[in-house]
Amino acid sequence: xxxxxxxxxxxxxxxxxxxxxxxxxxxxxxxxxxxxxxxxxxxxxxxxxxxxxxxxxxxxxxxxxxxxxxxxxxxxxxxxxxxxxxxxxxxxxxxxxxxxxxxxxxxxxxxxxxxxxxxxxxxxxxxxxxxxxxxxxxxxxxxxxxxxxxxxxxxxxxxxxxxxxxxxxxxxxxxxxxxxxxxxxxxxxxxxxxxxxxxxxxxxxxxxxxxxxxxxxxxxxxxxxxxxxxxxxxxxxxxxxxxxxxxxxxxxxxx
Amino acid sequence: xxxxxxxxxxxxxxxxxxxxxxxxxxxxxxxxxxxxxxxxxxxxxxxxxxxxxxxxxxxxxxxxxxxxxxxxxxxxxxxxxxxxxxxxxxxxxxxxxxxxxxxxxxxxxxxxxxxxxxxxxxxxxxxxxxxxxxxxxxxxxxxxxxxxxxxxxxxxxxxxxxxxxxxxxxxxxxxxxxxxxxxxxxxxxxxxxxxxxxxxxxxxxxxxxxxx
Numbered sequence: 001x002x003x004x005x006x007x008x009x010x011x012x013x014x015x016x017x018x019x020x021x022x023x024x025x026x027x028x029x030x031x032x033x034x035x036x037x038x039x040x041x042x043x044x045x046x047x048x049x050x051x052x053x054x055x056x057x058x059x060x061x062x063x064x065x066x067x068x069x070x071x072x073x074x075x076x077x078x079x080x081x082x083x084x085x086x087x088x089x090x091x092x093x094x095x096x097x098x099x100x101x102x103x104x105x106x107x108x109x110x111x112x113x114x115x116x117x118x119x120x121x122x123x124x125x126x127x128x129x130x131x132x133x134x135x136x137x138x139x140x141x142x143x144x145x146x147x148x149x150x151x152x153x154x155x156x157x158x159x160x161x162x163x164x165x166x167x168x169x170x171x172x173x174x175x176x177x178x179x180x181x182x183x184x185x186x187x188x189x190x191x192x193x194x195x196x197x198x199x200x201x202x203x204x205x206x207x208x209x210x211x212x213x214x215x216x217x218x219x220x221x222x223x224x225x226x227x228x229x230x231x232x233x234x235x236x237x238x239x240x241x242x243x244x245x246x247x248x249x250x251x252x253x254x255x
Numbered sequence: 256x257x258x259x260x261x262x263x264x265x266x267x268x269x270x271x272x273x274x275x276x277x278x279x280x281x282x283x284x285x286x287x288x289x290x291x292x293x294x295x296x297x298x299x300x301x302x303x304x305x306x307x308x309x310x311x312x313x314x315x316x317x318x319x320x321x322x323x324x325x326x327x328x329x330x331x332x333x334x335x336x337x338x339x340x341x342x343x344x345x346x347x348x349x350x351x352x353x354x355x356x357x358x359x360x361x362x363x364x365x366x367x368x369x370x371x372x373x374x375x376x377x378x379x380x381x382x383x384x385x386x387x388x389x390x391x392x393x394x395x396x397x398x399x400x401x402x403x404x405x406x407x408x409x410x411x412x413x414x415x416x417x418x419x420x421x422x423x424x425x426x427x428x429x430x431x432x433x434x435x436x437x438x439x440x441x442x443x444x445x446x447x448x449x450x451x452x453x454x455x456x457x458x459x460x461x462x463x464x465x466x467x
Contacts, residue, residue: 029406036399036416043423050427054434063319064426071419074412082408127412 003231004049007238011042014245021252030083034248037075038241044068062117070124077131080212083251084205087138096151097133101126103158108223110165125219132213141197141206141213153186161224180229183221187236190214191243198246204254211247215240257368263296263361283346284353290332291357298328299365318433322426329358329393330418337400344405344464348397348457355393359386380443388428388446392421394453398460424449 018035022028044065051058051065105122109115136142142150160179164172194210197203218240221233267289274285302324306316333351336342342350363381372378399417403409431442 029408032402040416040420040423043420043427047423047427047430050430054430054438061319064322064423067323068419068423071416075416078408078413078416
């Protein structure tokens, strides 16, 4: 509950800052979309908190906050793609990203059994994954070896999580720990690359791409973990909102 | 039990006749108002069907199903008007507000007929809260559509993204008023506060549209 309240306050602050940037900047469309995505997430959090308070103990069914989360991913995707302008989308990357998203949806359905929520969520989140991975190629935010390593991590993650359905109960815990380790390692690596990119004077687009990709990855980490790992990733998610704003700020300054 | 189709007929016949004798912006507003009422009826059918399908009670349906069904249904005539008639920015916003007003009016009529209208305080709250909420949602949606059209980013992703805000705002209101007590009072005030907050930016935008 405290984590959600902190996230809500953080979002309110980011929303105000984002709108202030949007008023000053000339080419401000991506700022408006970023602000709108923050506003959507804020409303979703507000709904979740209100539901938890008013209907204590009752599980939130597939409802408005899920739709708001889907909307948030779509608005984030639009913010990133408008910030980068009309650049060539790589068909191979799009197909691979879609396959990764589809594998994730299959895993979510396997874990939760909620078809409708997971399929609709997967569509919007899959689109976000596509835009993020394409942006890494378009801005060359990561070098070729790093991009290959990222794809390898994605494949490893899917393989390990799928294996979790078939192995004996005793092997599930080490597999889960391994998957959490991969998620955390990629998360730290992306964070380090983002901070390095943020310090450099130029390449605002690359920083933006890394910021949004980090945000996408931390969301994936939250969806793929439980217990203590989930709490850690949820806090990292709040931190990532701030990182997205820093990336946007760099882009505004560069313009 | 009320027969909402009969109520719709009774209200819409004089409005249809008025539309025959009017021209231009007045006729457009009347048409939007009528479309809003019809949309309300259709969305109540859909919400009712989904409620039965999900096995929910009316209270749960108002929180979990109605906001999504109603906002999607309200978006459809707006999109139809946008694509078929290609209106100007000011015209689209006015159409959306009239659509929301028609929706809210018909919903309030049916609600008051079903539950009674003896309490003046209750009817005032109903008018100021639900009535304003539908208008605010439609205004926000129309402004989003105007923005995405102006900047040539009119895609499914942007439309669904903007729709999701209206859905969650509507659901938040329904959730707050579903439980009696302080939360319900917050819920009743929420649409009015949002409408006031929207007024100044909307006025600025309207001036900008007039100048352009």
